[in-house]
Amino acid sequence: MKEYSHEFAEYLFHTPSDFEKTGGLWIIRAGRNKAKADYQVGPRMIECYSLHFIISGSATFLYGNDTVTLSKGDLFCLFPHQRYSYHVNASASDSDLRMYWLAFDGGQAQSVLKRLGLTPELPYLRSIQSYEHEPVIVRIHNLLREKKKNAGELELVSLLYQLFAHLSEQPSSSLSTFGSVDWLKRAVQYMDTHYMEGITVADVVEVAGVHRSHVYNECIRLLGLSPQHYLTKLRMNRALELLFDHKLSVTEISLSLGYPDLFAFSRAFCKYYGKSPTRYIADRR
Numbered sequence: 001m002k003e004y005s006h007e008f009a010e011y012l013f014h015t016p017s018d019f020e021k022t023g024g025l026w027i028i029r030a031g032r033n034k035a036k037a038d039y040q041v042g043p044r045m046i047e048c049y050s051l052h053f054i055i056s057g058s059a060t061f062l063y064g065n066d067t068v069t070l071s072k073g074d075l076f077c078l079f080p081h082q083r084y085s086y087h088v089n090a091s092a093s094d095s096d097l098r099m100y101w102l103a104f105d106g107g108q109a110q111s112v113l114k115r116l117g118l119t120p121e122l123p124y125l126r127s128i129q130s131y132e133h134e135p136v137i138v139r140i141h142n143l144l145r146e147k148k149k150n151a152g153e154l155e156l157v158s159l160l161y162q163l164f165a166h167l168s169e170q171p172s173s174s175l176s177t178f179g180s181v182d183w184l185k186r187a188v189q190y191m192d193t194h195y196m197e198g199i200t201v202a203d204v205v206e207v208a209g210v211h212r213s214h215v216y217n218e219c220i221r222l223l224g225l226s227p228q229h230y231l232t233k234l235r236m237n238r239a240l241e242l243l244f245d246h247k248l249s250v251t252e253i254s255l256s257l258g259y260p261d262l263f264a265f266s267r268a269f270c271k272y273y274g275k276s277p278t279r280y281i282a283d284r285r
Helices: 109-116 131-147 153-169 182-195 201-208 214-225 225-246 250-257 262-273 277-284
Strands: 008-011 026-035 039-042 049-056 056-065 066-071 075-078 084-088 098-105
Touching: 026 131, 026 153, 049 109, 049 131, 049 214, 056 075, 066 075, 098 131, 098 153, 098 277, 109 153, 109 250, 131 153, 182 201, 182 214, 201 225, 214 225, 225 250, 225 262, 225 277, 250 262, 250 277, 262 277
Parallel strands: none
Antiparallel strands: 008 026, 026 098, 039 084, 049 075, 049 098, 056 066, 056 084
16 A cells, blocks of 8 residues: 555556446446544545445544444445545544445446445445455455456456445345334335325325334434425436436426426425426526
């Protein structure tokens, strides 16, 4: 590793080939480090996804308006275009902070992370690492060090999927931050899957199988949003994608998102973004 101002680190960069980009996931860079006492990264953002595995020590991770302290065995994920920062946990004195990281992109990236329970609203997992993960990461590092043209492409791709397969097998993955609350996992997955089909909070509560107030309180605690606000966020994010795609009219978008009519969609959109769909598009041109 090379010494830098705030860490000892090795940075391994990779330019994915056209072949790699035909798949769902590809590696962009990887690395490892040992932090110094004044170690801090950010605030900043990146253009891809990046998993950081804490091998020893403790780190404080700041994302959005939230802060969490993570330690050995935990991991956190940086999402594209999201502001973040992290630094050594000054109160921890048991060992130095050491991490592996792996940055990647691809059409399957967000869905793969969601299967693990990682979202921009909840971008970390506790006690997720096992003895199976480190050899995979080390092999990825070795392949990137070799830097042979077209060498190891298939192995790099397979190792990336292998790493996610191992992570998904851990008890704490797949919305693991919800612990053993299976009903909450079902409820969130139900909203993620069916938000464009006009489902209501009552439908979510029925899937959860617990009292409405309990669903509300747990969603607030773990997602930072009520079930209704979470559904609205999913629909409004998709609404922008459809609006700028220009293939559907505003009426067609409203019906595609599960709203009963154009008026209901426009009212919800205006409440969320502060302006009507047509005005929003006009202002962005």
